[in-house]
Amino acid sequence: MKFNNKIKAVLGTSMILTASACDSYLDVNENPNNPQDAPISGLMTNITYETSLNVYREGSAVSNYVQYLASPNPASGSDTMDPLNFSSMWFSLYNVMTDLYTMNEKAEAEGAFQYLGAGQVLMAMNLGMTVDLFGDVPFSESFNFSTVTPAYDDDQVLYGNVMSLLDQGISNLNRESSSSIGNDDFIYGGDIDLWLKFAYTLKARYMIHMKGSSGYSASEVLAAAANGFDSNADNASVTFFEQRFNPWAQDAINNANLLLTGWISEQFIEALDGTSYPTVDPRLKLMVGTTDDGEFIGTVNGAGRGNAPEQGARSTLVEGQYYTSRQAPLLIATYAELKFIEAEAAFDTDKAAAYAAYLEGINAHMDMLSVPAAEKAAYLADASVSMGANALTLADIFKEKYVALFLHPETWNDARRFNYAYKDMTLPENLNPDLGNEYIRRLAYPDSEISRNGSNVPSVSLLDRIWWDQ
Template identity: 75%
Template sequence: MKFKNKLSAILGASIVLMASACESFLDVNENPNNPEDAPISGLMTNSTYETALNVYRAGSATSNYVQYLASPNPSSGSDIMDQLDFSGTWFNLYNVMTDLNEIIRKSEESGANHYLGAGQILMALNLGMTVDLFGDVPFSESFNFETVTPAYDDDQILYDQVISLLDQGIANLQTESAISIGGDDFIFAGDIDSWIKFGNSLKARFLIHTKGSSSYDANEVLAAVSGGFTSNADDAQVTFFEQRFNPWAQVAINNENLLLGGWISEQFIEALDGTSYPVADPRLPLMVGTTDDGEFIGVPNGAGRGDAPEQGARSTLIPGQFYTSEQSPILIATYAELKFIEAEAALDSDPGRAYEAYLSGIEAHMDMLGVSEEEKAAYLADESVSMGAGSLTLDDIMKEKWVAMFLHPETWNDARRFDYGYKDMTLPANLNPNLNGNFIRRLAYPDSEVSRNGDNVPEVTLLDRIWWDQ
């Protein structure tokens, strides 16, 4: 059950505003907001809400790298994969994990096993996102307030902790709890079965990242898939309300007001308009806007909008669509994503299962967007889409997953695992010369962390790879 009651949402939003997240180790030794006294319910509200915003923040950081978005200005840092400062994203990830640490501690003390399980699942998600972006990060010394210069933990060891947290969370959700989760949960409104499916779906996500490692086990991925989402109704998402817009809606509104953002990459347009692939995709007009002339025209990454300086001469995110309505949800994890994970994991051992999962992923995303039955059937009837189990390739799966995960940070993990092998995805113009003609592989550690904890920050370049990206 999704959290859709407007009154509850507004009351929950008030809790978010009143019960601010505690400061992480990044700034101070002593927390001025006294998190020890924060009620577990308020911490859950803030953590579910801010986790969704962290998905947005990470997606905003990476959407140019995977060529969903492009800057209208030439040589923009995001487009050319320059070294940028993501101190705000880092701070927000750790702020949520600090609150989650409190939820876990308080839940263990009070026997609130359902809060404990949900907290562990959210901790796994936020920690996993942090590792996927930055590699080695502080964790084991991060939440005891005994040091402002915590040591960095190995990224592969942290991944083991992510999976362990998910397993613990699922197990705790399956036990009796002294306290019940309810409207303080912005994701599932206390629906424990949905939390269990969410935990399994995230486990499948993080396990598929390890596909190139010796520890990878496709059967383990498929077992997690079997316990995960079973339809779009299960999706993990946070729906927004009148007092707070979906942040992608705000990007679209800002763009209309000439605060330029949300311009669409030429790569994305041409992948869906029949240029790069044989069939035009009916999802395109439901995901992005046209030019003032009614055409879909993207911006080449790194090159800018060129000879089209006027607003309306290129496609952008526009208000009112599925991803950009004021009350649109932020999608944290979806059934469509899970079906593509299943397709990838099953491809070598069971092509028939992989093919059915691949088609189901396309249909799930089309249903989410509201594609008509006629348009959906026509798209799926094209032989370049419904090629048969014997002809399905990883390229086919990854292309459709790339479309279905629009604006989501998980796509950057896929792109790196796939070695940016999407058809016609080329390096941006004016590429950062320090990349030596290669795509970016990680974010740089933020300036705030270098200034506060510089002795512990690893020396890395944008080409150094996360442990699973070898």
């Protein structure tokens, strides 16, 4: 059974211990009063916890781009695809990778191959997430203290590092280890079989990004998927606890306190309420809130609530649902995602297998949300959902994956690979004019990086595509 991560005192202790492990080119000053070493166990706790928060941070950063969320204010930069400053998220990603570099060095020296393998898997994931957002980023010179202005590595080369790290992680997780992961692991509580499934699931995720490139192999994606998650019980997630709420729950609480976060895009509402597709999706009421009148009303990206005559109640994230309960799991990778990856990979050569995986992805997500059996059966009985293998399209797969990965940053990778071709998705109002009526393709490099490492920061626009998005 999957580990229940409601760990309290351990987290506080480990975060104190591991704060000193984040010495990299990001840290130019050294405090002699801070401890300069941290045990592997403390590092593991902080890494698994902060990795889940990095998924949230990235999901929050891009959810308006894929029109899950929308700003209540007109012409907000998060909606209009302006070049925003994501310095805090950049630091969070590199702090976790710095801790991982330290932990992996220690684990290798001690023969702690379970920690080394898990660390390599998480290094692959955090690096992959960083590349997917920014393209070329520092890596090879970032953690060895040789420079505070590290060179930027090519994004396609870094993807080779991601795949190599996953393979190394799988190999080391299968080795005899001098010590075992346990309650210091907030994701799986030291269950190595689940770590292996997670590693293979991530292999499938990153390989599907490469579709269309010379290095892509559908058969390799399917082989990885076959060794990945087998059910929702395998999902990679971190469950929160009394001292720290799931951050999406905090967004819902903030909105209830009139801080205006977590407003739902009209695009997402209409993808599920019967407007864009022929049937109403029973998941909608389990994912977002209604107005006081019991209606689902979305906000148009870029338009906000409009002028005074048009202003009115809108749907938002509300506390207490699957994604927004205070102790809800923060999802890192899921069985449903893997089934949609499998469906896409099989689509060109085996429609029957693709269709079966597509249906199982829907089932998995509905089961995760505890959709009542009768409502699930009715949805799946609709001809627009269960259209048969011969009528299945890639658009069907991407649409259902869009629903199943609600609030997850992986959807922005899908949107770019799919050229934002979701049904009825349109450019936001008041779009950044520098985009020339095109969708954003990457994030701008953060101001902090330009100020401290500007001579190495590549000159790019928000329309320049990272290597797999050509």
